[in-house]
Amino acid sequence: MILLAWKNIWRNRTRSMIMLVAIVIGVVGGSLFTAFYNGMIYQRINDAISNETSNIQIHAPQFLENKEINDTIPQIKTILNHIDTLTSLKAYSLRFKTMAMISSASNNTGVILIGTDSNREKVTTNISKKIVQGQYFATDKKNSLLVGEKLAEKLKLKLRSKVVITLQDSKGNIVSGAFRVVGIYNTGNTGFDSRVVYTTQADIQNLLADTSLYIHEIAIVLQNDGLTGSHAARLQAALPFVDVKTWKELYPEVGLMADYTQYLQLIYMTIIFLALSF
Template identity: 55%
Template sequence: MLSLCWKNIWRNKTRSLVIIFAIVFGVIGGVGFSAFYNGMIYQRLDAAIGNEVSNIQIHNPHFLENKEINDTIANMASILPILQNNKQIKAFSYRIKTFSMVNSANSSNGLLLLGIDAEKEKKVTGIYQYVKQGHYLDSCKKNSILIGQKLAEKLKIKLRSKVVVTLQSSSGNIASAAFKVAGIYNTGNTSFDERMAYVKYDDLAEIVGFNPGMAHEIAITVTDNKLTDTVTDKLKTKLAGYSVKSWKEIMPELGLMTDSGQYMLLIYMTIIFLALSFGIINTMLMAVLDRIREIGMLMAIGMNKLRVFIMITLETILLMFTGSFIGLILSYILVEILKKTGIDLTAFASGMADMGFSAIVYPFIEPNAYIQIVVLVIITGILSSIIPARKALRLNPSEAIRTQ
């Protein structure tokens, strides 16, 4: 039966090839777009986790609401051993985090100033990898500052320029300190580069008046991003009274985007196959109408309705499967190539960077997405064959045999 169906498909080569090519391009379009979307979202996610939020953060519960300078994490000494003893935690770093005003000779700008332990932070976030001029904070003198390129441009300052940072101290007074630009980084995310600056923990602690070990935030990196929820839950249990949040809770929009990425492919492919199904129905209807006499003969000599239905359905599925198989192979090759070369969107880089996305997107797709497409192909094939099969089943053999 399968052999007969396969041969039947190629009775009208042009008609079958047209629909097969439509399926091939549909699959490439769907897979390609999904891979691009995935690449864009996961790169944004990697950047957000890798450069900014890390996997998990611990705060004083009031800090996230009020951002008050004195809402530090209480009893740090009891928390750190819990983190050190958890084997699923790769590294952690504590930070002083304060909103400040930075002034240069020419301009001023608001920013989020992070006081970090440079060595520890290196294990949690990858900002040191983006230093384009000067040095990261681990090899710098006292009162050095690491700023983003966008901020440097805005303040019209260069490496080794001096800036004055004004912030609120723990006593409630306004404090100021001069910093020398030790390094300029560029993550490609202009909004991040404009609003984030880093200084050494000890320098900032001294300015705001914190005792050693006082911090607003502990950033944690886990051994595998998939463990984020598990570790978060464990820490929530052990650290009742503290705010323990995963990156999904801290940046829910990113969580939503990554979750939706899984369904995007199915949604795209469903829409594409729905559109293609009309073409397939038309092709198969033509195939049935071309073979009325033959189908009448088959019914006369003893082919029952179930077999007629199976024959038409198999032909439809084979047609779809052929197109989808070619489409999937070409999509796989395309995605594998683009995964290495990336898609250069430099022309739109400014807009992309403003939204926090990289200018070069490296598409990728989960292997199980291909299985989902095959299942979708079979479902669409069966559904598309119903109308042509119904047409065939309604034939009266005695009349069909006499059809010219």
């Protein structure tokens, strides 16, 4: 049977060579396309984890829906003790996070205001490495602000531009403060860069005239993303009074694309061979 098939292949050499070349081109093309697509997806995942979400985030229940200043995380010390036991822990950052208004001389818009410990944030995310103009936070400068490049374009901001940040304090009063742009960052995600601004926790306390440390978000970065699901489940079971989410839950569209990459090559190759069979 094999001998008969071999003879049949070479009975019409031109046709056989055309089919062989078509199969090779189809297989190579499909493999290259899949590799390119997978690379693009995994780069997006890495960017999301490194610049935006980290692997795991912890919030008070309902915080993600409202982002109210009083929806702070309870029992911080207990939570940190559990975080420190994670085998794949790399770093974590505690953040103040709320909706605010930013106003420049030419325009204003709503933003997400993040107040953070600059040293912890530096090892938790890559924001400090994404500065395209200016610098990361300096300890001797008060009321410093990092803004995304897209937001800077919208508000016509440049380094040392003065802006006013307005938000509600814990009692519902409107408070405002003047800040200066010390750095402009670009993560490659225009949506993120147009709506998120960073300052320090100390500057938030000065703005609110309140020595309380408001923690709305704990971002956790792991050494191994493969342990994200198990570590998040472990934290949620131990800490039922908070909301623990993975990056896939925070960015479901990216997580969905990641889940489907393993099926992409099989589907693509099946289509190619079905086409060649005709």
